Amino acid sequence: MDNTTTSAKQQIKNIFIQYIRQHGKAPATPYNLMAELGEDEKYFYDNYSSFNNIEQEIWGEYLTETVQRLRSESVYAEYMVREKLLAFYFTLIEVLKENRSFVTNELSARNGGFRRKVLSDFKNGFYEYINVLLEEGMDTGEVEQRMFVGSKYDKLLWAETEFLIRFWVRDDSKNFERTDAAVEKTVNFAMDLIGRNLADSAFDFVKFLFQRK
Numbered sequence: 001m002d003n004t005t006t007s008a009k010q011q012i013k014n015i016f017i018q019y020i021r022q023h024g025k026a027p028a029t030p031y032n033l034m035a036e037l038g039e040d041e042k043y044f045y046d047n048y049s050s051f052n053n054i055e056q057e058i059w060g061e062y063l064t065e066t067v068q069r070l071r072s073e074s075v076y077a078e079y080m081v082r083e084k085l086l087a088f089y090f091t092l093i094e095v096l097k098e099n100r101s102f103v104t105n106e107l108s109a110r111n112g113g114f115r116r117k118v119l120s121d122f123k124n125g126f127y128e129y130i131n132v133l134l135e136e137g138m139d140t141g142e143v144e145q146r147m148f149v150g151s152k153y154d155k156l157l158w159a160e161t162e163f164l165i166r167f168w169v170r171d172d173s174k175n176f177e178r179t180d181a182a183v184e185k186t187v188n189f190a191m192d193l194i195g196r197n198l199a200d201s202a203f204d205f206v207k208f209l210f211q212r213k
Contacts, residue, residue, distance in 0.1 A: 009047045021101045060121030066092045081137040082191045089183045144196045
């Protein structure tokens with residue numbers, strides 16, 4: 001992609017976000033959006049095929065920005081997996097706060113419910129990030145390698161992510177204090193599930209008893 005195309009796509013994304021912030025809704029058509037730029041409709045379709053394409057790309061950039069901020073902190077590399085997961089969610093919320101008017105409109109009932117489709121690029125990037133974290137946790141023993149369910153950990157954590165985004169969108173507490181509490185509780189719950197726990201100890205004990213017979 002050349003710089004001209006990149007610049008045009010960024011220009012369209014910026015005006016799309018600005019339009020939603022100002023009007024509280026998406027433009028009716030690409031023609032209406034391009035009128036804000038003083039461009040014809042072809043300019044839009046030279047870069048995007050639909051508003052969904054723009055929305056998915058914007059959300060993908062939120063994920064990228066979150067991970068870049070995390071990795072720019074030297075202390076992040078020293079964190080345990082639980083701490084890295086907490087840092088991820090707190091950083092994600094900070095990124096979303098900077099774009100709250102746009103985000104709340106994006107994920108509201110504009111189309112009759114929570115709009116998962118716009119999160120597709122974000123979700124793909126999340127899986128890339130979280131699977132690296134899970135592998136790290138398995139190497140350090142923080143994440144238990146369980147047969148069958150171990151391959152589903154990333155889906156569990158995606159469900160947690162979607163829950164937290166929904167929670168934050170609806171949170172009207174001061175400084176989003178309830179969201180901060182929700183992050184801590186859900187991360188602790190998830191790590192207790194995917195880490196070594198009482199069920200694993202019980203299984204090992206039963207196996208030990210049978211092996212002695």
